[in-house]
Amino acid sequence: MFRETFDDKKRRARKILRILKKTYTEPGEFVHWTTPLELVVGTLLSAQCTDKRVNIVTKSLFKKYRTPKAYASASLDELEAAISSVTYFRSKARYIQGLGRMILRDFGGTVPSTLEDLVKLPGIGYKSAHLVMSKVHAQHTGIAVDTHVKRVAPRLGLTRQKDPGKIGADLEALYPRADFLSVNEYLIMHGRAICAPRNPKCNECPVRSLCPYGRVSRA
């Protein structure tokens, strides 16, 4: 295990991000969106599902449902059929119908623009809300911790926490706000490409010398 001060860890964390930015020069596959409503719905659908699958589904979904009212007035059967190939499609259909209704009833038909209000929407937690705040409003309220970030950040020795909220808080202490979205996206890209759940390819990893797990791994 590395022995390091908090400042050393900060420097190491930032160096890791710089290297990952140089490594992954192509944009990764993330949820496609053109409006705040599309981002909210796409992010909701992406829970426990791949962004690739979500992007296939939303291609037709977003053409058919363009407004909160369209989701609010759709039947659950109809919404379930439209998203049936994503995981947990029944609960997600309920969420998007409820989300459309809440936006109409409580937010005047407009997707809310504060973290506090976003997390009131059905199916939207802090992870999704931070992404919406960063991507739509350029306000970096926190680091979204998905399954890749949850796995890669502890391997890199950037946190010892297991709870996503606590992992996010540890990472937020290491990076400037302007990097919050990048930390999420580059750890995801690294998790998809090299730092896989099983058998991470440490021998191909560009940040191995900075990674406690990689230093002792035989891979």
Ligand code: SF4
């Ligand atoms: S060295 Fe291995 S464990 Fe560490 S980040 Fe790279 S792939 Fe993941």
